Each structure stands twice: as structure tokens, then as C-alpha cells.
Amino acid sequence: MYRTHNNGELHAADINKEVTLSGWVQKTRDKGFMVWVDLRDRYGITQLIFDEERTPKDVMDRCSKLGREFVIQVTGTVIERVSKNPNMPTGDVEILVSKLTILNESLTPPFTIEDETDGGEDLRMKYRYLDIRRNPVRENLIFRHKVAIEVRNYLSNQGFIEVETPYLIKSTPEGARDFVVPSRMNEGQFYALPQSPQTFKQLLMVGGLDKYFQIVKCFRDEDLRADRQPEFTQIDCEMAFVEQEDILNAFEGLTRHLLKEINGVEISEFPRMTYDEAMAKYGNDKPDIRFGMEFGELNEVAQHKDFGVFNQAELVVGIAVPGGNAFTRKEIDKLIDWVKRPQVGALGMVYSRCNDDGTFKSSVDKFFDQDDLAKWAEITGAKSGDLVCVLSGDKNKVRAQLSALRMHLAEQLGLRKNDEFAPLWVIDFPLLEWDEETERYHAMHHPFTSPKPGQLELLDTNPGEVKANAYDLVLNGNEIGGGSIRIHDKKTQSLMFDYLGFTPEEAKAQFGFLMDAFQYGAPPHGGLAFGLDRLVSILGGQETIRDFIAFPKNNSGRDVMIDAPAPIDEKQLEELHLRVELNK
């Protein structure tokens, strides 16, 4: 037996007990005649004391050889500390060691195993197993486990059944790129790894399972943007005999439960906002509503003056920056430079200072008088001391730009508080979105999403206007979940595939099994999937999902610790009937 206790549980009540502990050497302080060692494990730190007078000589000798991260086992007596440490759960006691075994030695680790480490990102990823020894990383993994088990128990108690759907499925060119898996037993054929269990969960509804969930890995072979992973985890859910309202209520319940159990936060309401409203008010389909700064549309009051920039714009729109009049000219110039960066892409920014005396001072005083500027302030909700920032241009572009500026400023002003939670349903998403590249409409959510009742007819005349029974759950400016009511009859599904450019043969080859299933009594159904990585990181008050994944991949999709992917044996390729043909 390696231990009688862990390193986080000994207290004053244990004084005089003989105990055996195991763990890692966090640090040693050697005064010659007396040595203190901090012994660490997952549960905490316990101080060991080795003392020339009371400790056997051989133990003293071995003790002097201990280095950082050595793995040791000690036996000793719990004694009261002379100088107690009230900041440590075990700070009242220390162990007077009588027996010491070195279980394993350690090279000097490449970075310090401390909350604030000296190791850079790359080094920490290569030695992830050492990074995980650090409290913040370990705590994140434990936090993730807690969230997952809360999710499972909550949904299970609500009658949801977790069903494992297959990982080796079929590739479909629709949507993002699949990872494929060559089949050795079926020559020249491939499985694909699921981008989500979408069709399977729908089939489970056809199968009468009524309420399904699964915490499940999903895979997308996309070029990785920052903080995207080729494999990611979803809380995947589906319900039968439901309307949108039933689903919103069910998952409001889950989210409310998590915020309460995990964060101790009671949420009174989950506001609902249409996609159109979110775009108009926040320029964004996942607005952070923890702070105001809502958009004010200024076309009526800012156009038809002599300012050509505004007159030619489809949309003139502003926000009030609280306390922004305090910005120096230099700070405002920096903001202007910021919105002009290619990542944001604005051509410039107009501003109006709201002075304490009720007057205004704008960057376009030549074209707008005090009355005009007063209207800007009124429409954007600016008060004395604020700054009105105005962008103009093509509606969709300028909304995205102003949204970026709004988030940037909120970050800068400390308005995005980690311990404040503001969930929001965004509903009535468009069914289709225009793809510039292929010059075609694509399904915004996926081809199984149902249009709002009576809107199917609009497909031919005004496809961009068709609204879907689709919804996203937004938390603090992040989409944490999204879903829809599905199509459940073959006719509508065929029509949708047809509209999305599938030939009947393609639709049959790829989704024939689903359309067949719809012919045998498919119930109305719908669902939702949460991104677990994102959800956990937001509940944890952070925004980097990588910090909540045990073994993440880097931006090239590589695991730098195990060095994967890697070439494989010629023999393996042969068995798979494959040849690699590298680009020259």
C-alpha cells in the first residue's frame, strides 16, 4: 500500500497519527540540520520535515538527494507545525518523516510545475503530461468532468437516454470536410468520422426513443482557425413530438441547472431575440448582452447632409461608449486604426464626444450641427461623458465591423465580466445563406432544418428571406448551442435537397436511408447540440477551449506530444490498397 492518506486531507485532528504518504516533491528547503519538503499530489500539498535530531541518518541522507518532481513515499508522524500556514488546508500540520522511499527520480522538468509557469505554449504542449501537473490545468480537467457528469445526470433524470452512435459512418460532401477512414475489408471504400451524429439521432427519433442525448466526439477536417480543434465534443440532443418551444424550455432547464450547480448563479430569465433583431441591435447573431452599447441606426438623421460618405452608405450606425469622452485624441486615433485593420475592414470611423456641459464635439462638425449630434446621442443612448462611434457602409459589412468594435471596447472597458452570465436564445434564423464562392444558397444550419410553417413557398421567389425553425443558445457572446426542428417527411426533405442542388441520385446515395426512414412513420422531432469544449470554458470563466482539453492539437492539427499524424508503414498502405501521391 502506497499511502494511508492523500496530501490534501491531514489536519490538526490527525496529530500523532502515523501516516504514509506518496507524491511529488514540489520543493525542498534545506537548512542543513533541518529539511522541509512540500509533497504534492492531486489533492494538495503536505509539508514534510526531516530533522537531524529526530530523523534516522539514512533517511536524512536520502532526503538530501531529492530533486524537484521526484516521486517519493514517506512514513512518519503527524505533528503540529511551529509556524502554521492558514492559506493551506493542511497548514496546521507537518509530517516528521521516519521512512523515505524514492519511488522514481525525475530529470529537471523543462518548465516549473507552478500556477504561473515559465514554460511557453509550445513547450507545455510537448510535455503536456507535466503541464497537467500544474493546478490550473488539472483544475480545468476536473471542472470539465464535473460539468459533464452534471449534464448527464440532469438529462438522464429528465428521461433522456444516452445512446452511442457509430464513429465509422459514411462520407457526405455536404457541409464541412470529413475525415475519412479507409476500409481494408471493403477494398477502395472509406468510412467517414462523424461531423455530428445528426442523421443517427434523427433515426433514433424515428425509432421511437423519444429523448436522446450523447456526449460525443465529432470531427471536422477544416483549416484550423485559432481555438478550433479537428476533434471536438458535443452534447448532442434530440426529442420527438416537440415544437420549438418544448426544446427551448428543455435546454433552458439544463443551462439553468448548470449555472446554478457549477457556478452558483441563478438565472431568472432567458430572453429570446430574433436573428433579425440581433443583427440590427448588435450586428451579430451571438450578442454579448451583459452590457448595453446597442446599435443606433442613424440613416434618417445622418444622411442627406453634405457628408458624402454617409450619403452613399446603405447603413449609418453608431454606438455609445460609456465614459468614452474621457478618451484622449490619441486613444481615439488608435480605435480608428483598430477598425481599419484588415481583420475588421472599416474605411474609417466618425465620432462625436458628448461633453459634460451637454455640447458635442464631433470629427465631422463641418457637416453636422449640435442638433444633429444631439439626435445621434439620443438614438444611440449616449449620455454626457460618452463617446458616439459611427461606422457606415454596406449593411452586412458595417454591422460586423461595429460589432467587432463594440466587443473590442467592452473588453477594453472591462465590461465582459467572467463571473456574470447572460444567456440568450437567438431564434428565427434564416434557412439559407448565400455563399459568395459557389454563388449558391447553402443551408445555414444543415439540410435537415425545417422552414417556418408556410414559408416553404418563398423558396422560389425570395430564398434569403425564408426563416427556419432554428435557434442558437448564446452565453456571454458565444454560441454554446444550436439546433432546429427537423423536416420529418420525405416530400419536404426531397424538395430541400433539390433546392440545395442535390440531384435525386445524389440525395438518394447520400441520404436515401433517412428519406426511407421518413416513410415509415417518422414523428415530428427536433434537437440541439451544445459545444462542450466552449460551454465548459465559458462556465469556467475563460475563453480558450484548449485549456479545457487534456491533449489538444495545435493549429496544424498536430499532437506535438506524441508527434501525430505521422507516416505509416508501406505494408499498412498496401493492405488498404492505397498509394500516397505527394504534390511536387
Place this chain on the structure above:
Amino acid sequence: MYRTHNNGELHAADINKEVTLSGWVQKTRDKGFMVWVDLRDRYGITQLIFDEERTPKDVMDRCSKLGREFVIQVTGTVIERVSKNPNMPTGDVEILVSKLTILNESLTPPFTIEDETDGGEDLRMKYRYLDIRRNPVRENLIFRHKVAIEVRNYLSNQGFIEVETPYLIKSTPEGARDFVVPSRMNEGQFYALPQSPQTFKQLLMVGGLDKYFQIVKCFRDEDLRADRQPEFTQIDCEMAFVEQEDILNAFEGLTRHLLKEINGVEISEFPRMTYDEAMAKYGNDKPDIRFGMEFGELNEVAQHKDFGVFNQAELVVGIAVPGGNAFTRKEIDKLIDWVKRPQVGALGMVYSRCNDDGTFKSSVDKFFDQDDLAKWAEITGAKSGDLVCVLSGDKNKVRAQLSALRMHLAEQLGLRKNDEFAPLWVIDFPLLEWDEETERYHAMHHPFTSPKPGQLELLDTNPGEVKANAYDLVLNGNEIGGGSIRIHDKKTQSLMFDYLGFTPEEAKAQFGFLMDAFQYGAPPHGGLAFGLDRLVSILGGQETIRDFIAFPKNNSGRDVMIDAPAPIDEKQLEELHLRVELNK
């Protein structure tokens, strides 16, 4: 809202309530003036009544169109049934329908949606979504969910953390064949799908996580024997600072908990048996100990007579078949034919009838007298009325043959009872096993398993005799879990790789990260993995894992429902820098 209640919850107490129900038409009985419909959902069946006198005419008309598996919604009043059905939870009531909506029609399903269906295996797999509507399949999936959530909560309460390890890892030629995943972003390189998260869970122990578990999909590209799946699910566990005894206790606890919570069975003890003992007593490393029929070795009493077959044999070994003297000559001949089948491979079988009067009648009376046969009975434990069956030959082969016969007879005699549970630890497995094909020793468990203390030296002189810190948990003749104490120092691990025929370069390329990790303070650790599919099917009193998997694959690794694997687009292949080269 599609329903106020489900179809399993209405009772006499609900009489006179107006309710709305949704579900599938299980069957209709049409008496012309009166129609009864059984409405089914996941939760049960409720009887609907349509009655010329009390039901609106338009509803009556629509009702006449209903076919099996139509999806409908009804509103009506709960009334008392004239003829109650005490076998149905809802059997006291029926619904007098006032409103009927057909939510979806159904073609006639290709097999009946009933407990005993007329659909064959192939048809049921192709239309698995309909198969899942049948009670036995649905109940199995719900049962699996219950087992999984019990496992998670039990382990979590014991301080285990569920950590998700990656699915896109690195291929290693050791062990079974990997499924590989070509990387588009890393040209000519491949990920592999994990055969188990073995190295990652060991790294989590190096990382100080102390107690890990994960219910996780694993993948093996093996030629599929009956009831094997290319993707399967493990309950994967690992603990640090443990000896074998700690692990056995921990997972005895889990198994005890499951048997109690799921099956209502209290297990008093988990016997332990060495591998050598299991092989000698049962010819099998996963013996079913619910019934006796232990092997009796007869070399001493059966050799050195004039019976050449026995004299030339390495082992003569028999079992007593309880009540087997009742077998007719024809039945015994059938048994002899059975052991001579190529799948078993015995050359013949000798038997001795134990008559009620204490005499014996054997098939080799020419060579053995009554005293000899009495010793056979004594050694095999045969009593009057039993039959002693004796096989002989090469030790390993004859043990396997007699084990097969033992299981066959137990099945035939009804000794393998579904509701009786007899767990058993088999311990002290050999470290290595001889592979006839490659004429080399291979790791019996895997190359990370530690040898028993002090046995490492035997590797050079008597490798087959080296015992490992490896153990299997056996339940009712099935291995439900297996694991080992791992090597945790670089030197031993290198030695092991060396012994298993890895060059230092190969060891470094494939497992360098693990050996590096061992240099930075790896704690002693060990673990175990349960096969969830198998565990669930045994707890469920069945032996076919496919019945507990929502969407299983067939013996060629195909999903016949979605028709996967399948060829992929030329464009996809190009992006992956691959060409398919089929065998001519």
C-alpha cells in the same frame, strides 16, 4: 404542444381528464361502429376508442384510414374500460377520442413491430430504426444507458475523473491492426484511431491525475469473428500509487455495485484464481464457475495400461457430466461427433458411465477395469448417474477441447443460468505468449505490463514462465475486464521493448513520448478496462453484444442501413494525396 401525457402513464385516477396523446398506431380493431386503436410510444401503450355514437364523424372517417405505424395525435377523454386489461399498466382506461390528427403516414413496415418479430437479422439491420421501435431492442438500449450512468456516478463518487483522450492519434504496428485516418493538412501522414487510450491514460497518471476513467470508443481493424465489432466501447480506468490489490478492490467495488443496482444481486465474494489454476481446472482463462464439472487429470491412473492413445498423450483429462449416464448411446455419439468437429478438433472421446449400482461401463472396458474407472470417477468427482468424459493429447490443445465440451454440455444441461452471477478474478497471467506464426514471444497483455517482482531475470532463460502483474475479471465465463500494473520506469520499459523485438529506433519513434515521460517522475500506476458491450449484455442476461448496440456493423464491418463504407469522391482523394489501387 403534441401531448399532455405519454402512453404509459394514464390510470384510473385520470378518468374524466381531457388529454392529448401522440404516438404510433400499434394495431387497430375495427368493428365498424366502433374502432379500437393501440397507441404506442417509448413509455407504453394506451387504448383509444372511436365510437360512431360519441365520436365526431370526420374523426371516424380519418380513423378508418389509419394503418400500422402511422403517427397520430389525439385529444379525448380518459374513460373507464368496459373490459379491463390487468396485464397493461394503462389497462384500466381508454381514451374516447374527439380529435385526431395524422402527423405522418407509414408504408407497411418490412417486419412486424412486435416483441417476436417476423423479420430476419438482415432485414432488421437494414431497417434498424424500425427494429429499435420493438420493445426488446429499445429496452436493451435503455438498459445500456442505465449501466453506463451507474458506472459513471459510482466511479465519480470514488474520486475518479473522466477525461476525454484524443481519437486522432498515432499508428503503432504493435498489437492489432489500426484504422488510419489520412491527414490533409500534413501531406502523406496519417492519424490512427485508438485501439485503447492506453498510453494517454498512463500519461494522465504521470500528470498526477491520480484516478482516471473514461467510457470511450475503441477501434480495431481485425477480421471480424462472430460478435466482434470494429468499433467497441470500453470503461477505461487507471490509478496511480496502487498495487494490484488496490485495483482488484476498486473494481470489485464497481462490479458489486452494478450487480446490486442493476440486477439486484448481492455478491459475497470475488474468488481469485491464478491463470495456471484456471487452465488446469477449467482449461480456460475465463472459466464459468457457476457450475462444477472441474477437470480431473487422469495421467496417473489412466496411463501405463495397454491403451496407446492415453499412453502417448501429454495429458489425459476428464470431467464428470452430472446426470450424464442418462444419455443414450446416440446422444453420446453426437457428443463424440461434436468434439471431433474441426472447430474443437479432438480425435475422439472416451467415456465411462457411472451406473446407479456403483458399477461402471466405459468405451474402453478392454483396457480398464472397474477399479481404474472408479478412480476416474473419484478424480473427476463423478457420482452415480454421471458420465465421465475423457480427452487426451497435447496439454494445451486437450484443455481447450475439454473446456469447449464442458461449456457445450453446461449449455445443453441448462447450467448456465442468466440470472445467476459468478464473478472471478484470474490473476498472475504469463507476461508473454508464443506466437506460432512469427515464431516469437509477444506481450500477452501489452508491452506496458510489468512482470512480477524479481521475475524480469527469467526473461532470458525461461520467458514463457515469467508471470505478469496482470489480471482479468471474469463473469459467467466471459472476460468482462482486464488490466495490469504498468511499468513506470524508462529502463524496464526499454528492456521490454528490446525483448519484444523493437529496435531502439522503433521504440523511440513509436513510444518515445512515453519513455520521456517516465523520466520526469512517473508514479507507480496500473489499471483496467472493461468491455462495456460485453458487460452490458451479460448483466442483461444475454450474450450477443450486437443486441445492445444501437447501430451495429455486420461481420464484414459494414453498416447495411447507411451502406457504409462507400467509395469517396475523386476530389476528396486528391486533397488527401491518395490513390486507390485495387487488387486485380
